[in-house]
Amino acid sequence: MTTHPVPDGETSGPPTSSAAGTGTRLDRWLGSYAERTHGMRSSEIRALFAVANRPEVVSLAGGMPFLEGLPLDVLGDLAQRVVASRGLQALQYGSGQGDQTLREQILDVMALEGIDAHPDDVVVTTGSQQALDLVTRIFINPGDVVVAEAPSYVGALGVFRAYQADVVHVPIDADGLIPAALESTLAALARDGRRVKFLYTVPNFHNPAGVSLSVERRPQVLEIARRYGVLVLEDNPYGLLGFSTEPVPALRSLDDEGVLYLGSFSKTFAPGYRVGWVVAPHAVREKLVLASESAILCPSNASQIAISTYLSTCDWRGQIKSYREQYRERRDAMIAALTEHLPEASWNVPDGGFYTWVRLPDGLDAKDMLPRAVTARVAYVPGTAFYFDGSGADHMRLSFCYPTPDRIREGVRRLAGVVAGERELVELFGTTGSGGHADVQQPGPDVT
């Protein structure tokens, strides 16, 4: 088991040698680790991504939001008021479940996707990554099955691995998770006597695949999950970031007892406060609060009150609109550059979110190719990161969220040069000659 969360964050600072260490130094405590820890090791491509963080490299790998449009002066004044006038609360310990006012405001955000909940149903977490960790912690015994889209968010796969779950992927198409495939997968698992604890899904502007679950399929997926007694874990960081359509009803809006919903301010506002949340049925929510208190005591009051003040005094809906326009422009730049420079590949045209999922020409291997891409000063995440079994080498995830449109075009141009070189090798030798994949490794959070 490995636990490479591979978040969609990326360090802004220079990489340190620390996280890329190889662990070859003598470890006096080697015999003391828990079983779950044995698979934890630094990714082989993590060192590569340390290089990829250099300014001369165009990173199409990271999932960092582009923050330069935020009104930093206004937010600075807001931060001043939070501490100067509410400091005795903001700087103190708070409730394990999270600030009551913020939990009420989160209902307003979720109402945009049709969710009707009570503040008591909400648990504030240290980013929605912590919500993933807590949900997995309370439900997963070693060997339990999590069903998830093929491909799936690498940071979620890392958490499932850390709790020694087994992930079984279900195919998707342009309309998201395929209900018939979900049904046959659950039926097969039931026949095999496997214990499926939940279905993990990113229904909107999927990471990494860019697709959304169609409105028609949503009740079908819920009905199948209900029939098999499988909880649905709906992870929705991008739902409000559609480019051409208004938000569609969340799965949670259709089933409040069968769905755990994860939300986040990281993409609709800013990730630096680390504020996300989970909405859960009453009894599950109680367990999540107890688990969170054990993990961190309580989320940061300073962060929560900053976000709460932002929501009550700033035009947060206008900011989301601005993000949608900004990311649409970048998406357009990405798709135009792919069309011009990489016609031999195929990709989807995402209608929201941060990512394009690109299929390489036959015979190319995105993981093997990565060192040559980084040498050519462009980075991406190989598809292997998004499959529990390390398949997916024929795909790569390209992020358009952070670089400027000009940089995106330049990055894809460089990538096209690398792909052309790979194809020449394949034509000459039938292979790129890099060998297979010894094991499944994902990049660390410095990288995606």
Add this chain to the structure above:
Amino acid sequence: MTTHPVPDGETSGPPTSSAAGTGTRLDRWLGSYAERTHGMRSSEIRALFAVANRPEVVSLAGGMPFLEGLPLDVLGDLAQRVVASRGLQALQYGSGQGDQTLREQILDVMALEGIDAHPDDVVVTTGSQQALDLVTRIFINPGDVVVAEAPSYVGALGVFRAYQADVVHVPIDADGLIPAALESTLAALARDGRRVKFLYTVPNFHNPAGVSLSVERRPQVLEIARRYGVLVLEDNPYGLLGFSTEPVPALRSLDDEGVLYLGSFSKTFAPGYRVGWVVAPHAVREKLVLASESAILCPSNASQIAISTYLSTCDWRGQIKSYREQYRERRDAMIAALTEHLPEASWNVPDGGFYTWVRLPDGLDAKDMLPRAVTARVAYVPGTAFYFDGSGADHMRLSFCYPTPDRIREGVRRLAGVVAGERELVELFGTTGSGGHADVQQPGPDVT
């Protein structure tokens, strides 16, 4: 197994019904929880502490620092600058290990206790509670043993329980952990073939016992741990808060391969940013970073940069000095009030930190007495919270950190009235008639 972290924080807001829920409502997912989750339930005394948070109750239960001496105007201006001039970094994702500059500054803080480390050895965490969680996560298999002082910090016991560890307590005296008792405990566990993963200790101004490990005993404890191959987990939130003495050398300063050191800004500055840290040998630190990335991706940049700016622009040593004076005055008020009103009890006189550990007169039970104390408008934490097996009912922890000296005196006066009533019952009936303890329960984080 239960997981009541029972932090030393306390909600400042009114209690909500949520955390005190009884779980009697039908839970559709009852059959789906992990084994580790089955013992998670709300504490029976948690509802009591919801009452104890009312303003008319003097709470001697919580571990909230008293923040009214902080220069909130200055800190507000600092927060403004962090966002307005460094917002693109402060509001963005950061490194999983934590901000490089802050890790360097943490070395300056630890130097006060003789620790010589490298910034690469430091992992920044969401409060030191998260460090406890991460260390336990990477080392503990279900059934492994953690050796800890009798009594021990209730939030640590909750984490150990959450990972299904077994805690074996070792007696302490006025000089802290007793080396001979540690040795005989480890010898007995070795004879029984038990796997001891680490010794958990709060060597300075112990929570709840108020004592410190003497300078003479420190190398002895380390030598014994080394001989038995047991890692030492040194939890040190209070080390800089001595009332009459300068800080003594940390265990980590005497052994950099055998000790994991946990530090925190929650008591020396403020808990609301949720910034703590762990210092670990190279290989262990790598595992901790991977585990933390899985748990939360990265700690909050906004919080880290706020703390870093505080350290570089404010007189943080002066603030610690001010805290020491403030808490000494409260300690004096507590001890004077105990001497005047509760001479039939016994207690230690702590030379730092937040807590006095009080032994009740014979026949009294601190847990049974708590509802009557809350009715008399005073709250404390019963000793049972600080023992893995629920013993300790003859003790209670009184916190002097948060209430004003006048409120402390009033609280102890009320408590004396309750104790007098209990003693009358014991004299009349030989018991207070409340019955035994059905199980081990600790208060939730709203309360201590």
